Amino acid sequence: MSKKSYPLAKVYGLLETGPVLLLTTQDGQQANVMTLSWHTLLEFEPPQLGCVVSDRGFSHRALQATGEAVLNIPTVEIAEQVVGCGNTTGAEVDKFAQFGLTRRAAHQVAPPLIDECYASLECRLVDTGMVSTYGLYVLEVVAAWVDPAVSEPRTLHHRGYGHFMVAGESIHLPSRMR
Amino acid sequence: MSKKSYPLAKVYGLLETGPVLLLTTQDGQQANVMTLSWHTLLEFEPPQLGCVVSDRGFSHRALQATGEAVLNIPTVEIAEQVVGCGNTTGAEVDKFAQFGLTRRAAHQVAPPLIDECYASLECRLVDTGMVSTYGLYVLEVVAAWVDPAVSEPRTLHHRGYGHFMVAGESIHLPSRMR
Numbered sequence: 630m631s632k633k634s635y636p637l638a639k640v641y642g643l644l645e646t647g648p649v650l651l652l653t654t655q656d657g658q659q660a661n662v663m664t665l666s667w668h669t670l671l672e673f674e675p676p677q678l679g680c681v682v683s684d685r686g687f688s689h690r691a692l693q694a695t696g697e698a699v700l701n702i703p704t705v706e707i708a709e710q711v712v713g714c715g716n717t718t719g720a721e722v723d724k725f726a727q728f729g730l731t732r733r734a735a736h737q738v739a740p741p742l743i744d745e746c747y748a749s750l751e752c753r754l755v756d757t758g759m760v761s762t763y764g765l766y767v768l769e770v771v772a773a774w775v776d777p778a779v780s781e782p783r784t785l786h787h788r789g790y791g792h793f794m795v796a797g798e799s800i801h802l803p804s805r806m807r
Numbered sequence: 808m809s810k811k812s813y814p815l816a817k818v819y820g821l822l823e824t825g826p827v828l829l830l831t832t833q834d835g836q837q838a839n840v841m842t843l844s845w846h847t848l849l850e851f852e853p854p855q856l857g858c859v860v861s862d863r864g865f866s867h868r869a870l871q872a873t874g875e876a877v878l879n880i881p882t883v884e885i886a887e888q889v890v891g892c893g894n895t896t897g898a899e900v901d902k903f904a905q906f907g908l909t910r911r912a913a914h915q916v917a918p919p920l921i922d923e924c925y926a927s928l929e930c931r932l933v934d935t936g937m938v939s940t941y942g943l944y945v946l947e948v949v950a951a952w953v954d955p956a957v958s959e960p961r962t963l964h965h966r967g968y969g970h971f972m973v974a975g976e977s978i979h980l981p982s983r984m985r
Contacts, residue, residue, distance in 0.1 A: 639967070641967065642965075642966040642967035642970075645825070645844045645845070645964070645965045645966065645967065646825055646964035646965065646966060646972050647823070647824055647825010647826070647964060648825070664984070666823045666848075667823070667847045667848045667849070668847050669845045669846050669847035669857060669858075669859065669943075670844075670845045670859070671845070671859060671941045671943065672941075679847060679857065679941070679943070680847075681847065681848070681849060705978065708978065708980055709980060712980045712981075712982045712984070715982065715984040716982060716983050716984060756940075758937075758940075759936075759937060762934075762936075763849045763850075763857070763945075765847075765849065765857070767941075783975070784972075786823070786824035786825060786964075786974070787820075787823045787824065787984075788820040788821075788823065788824060788977075789817070789819065789820035789823070789985060790982060790984065790985060791979055791980045791981055791982030791984065792820075792977060792978075792979050793977065793978050793979070793980070794824050794962075794974045794975065794976075794977055795975045795976050795977070795978060796964070796972045796974075796975055797961070797972065797973045797974055797975020797976065798972075798973050798975065799966075799970060799971065799972055799973070800883065800886065800970075800971050800973060801969055801970050801971070802886055802887060802890045802969045802971070803890075803969055804890045804893065804894055804968060804969030805894050806842070806890070806893040806894060806965075806968065806969065807967060807968060
């Protein structure tokens with residue numbers, strides 16, 4: 630995908646719809662990917678969000694050690710890879726190799742962007758105060774990249790056990806709500 | 808809508824897709840509705856979620872005072888009312904009357920269910936530790952009601968300024984992920 634820099638002030642609109650995300654981390658030489666659906670915006674600008682990352686998986690260690698992650702937004706074209714990343718662990722598998730995902734260098738953080746995702750958000754960890762109770766990490770988006778050719782991304786929205794809703798039509802109503 | 812009791816263990820599947828929600832509160836005689844998109848699951852069972860409720864609005868006072876709310880999930884059929892609730896304040900308007908929304912009594916909490924929503928989740932406030940920093944309220948779902956006639960709810964997913972993605976097709980992939 631040919632991603633261009635995207636204004637941080639508009640990032641919330643990518644996340645507010647609740648898409649499944651692929652979170653990448655980098656610990657030394659090892660990059661990893663995890664699938665997550667539990668996230669919420671917390672602030673518009675700079676964009677901050679809370680993401681639940683289980684301490685039973687492999688990603689939380691790299692996230693805590695490095696304080697960096699990239700949130701990549703996949704679409705239905707790579708649904709099998711998204712599920713694959715959710716059903717395997719980085720402790721056993723190089724998920725990039727296993728699922729044919731392509732790393733691209735990020736600009737401000739070490740973890741890689743995933744080329745096959747239409748949007749990638751470089752993040753720094755800014756608050757770990759809710760990690761022990763809820764596994765909730767507060768991330769701040771420091772750089773954003775979006776493929777401008779993708780105007781209606783067919784994002785994935787998990788309903789449980791591999792059932793996904795795929796993003797449908799767009800509508801617009803007059804509104805003052807940001 | 809003819810809602811039936813819904814298993815708490817399956818509630819996460821309603822919320823994980825990131826739908827716009829209508830949160831109802833009740834303070835004395837006054838019921839209010841607010842529109843929100845910033846929420847995340849925090850626990851499967853009992854289902855707990857975090858919701859951002861701004862202290863610039865009217866709902867946070869009733870939520871803090873009573874510790875109760877109902878999260879109602881609207882669909883595209885009432886998109887105008889959803890936007891209307893987001894563009895008005897309970898300090899000035901009775902939103903139920905203004906937007907023709909119908910109250911139904913909840914079973915375990917005082918705030919009303921919204922009849923026009925296909926699903927309604929009765930909630931109790933269980934943690935206010937993240938309110939001062941992020942406006943994030945942790946709610947636990949104590950009773951859930953879903954209209955079984957609605958198998959593919961056309962939920963709304965906000966992209967900003969009245970632009971919404973409407974839930975599209977469903978797909979299923981073999982997965983071990985809950």
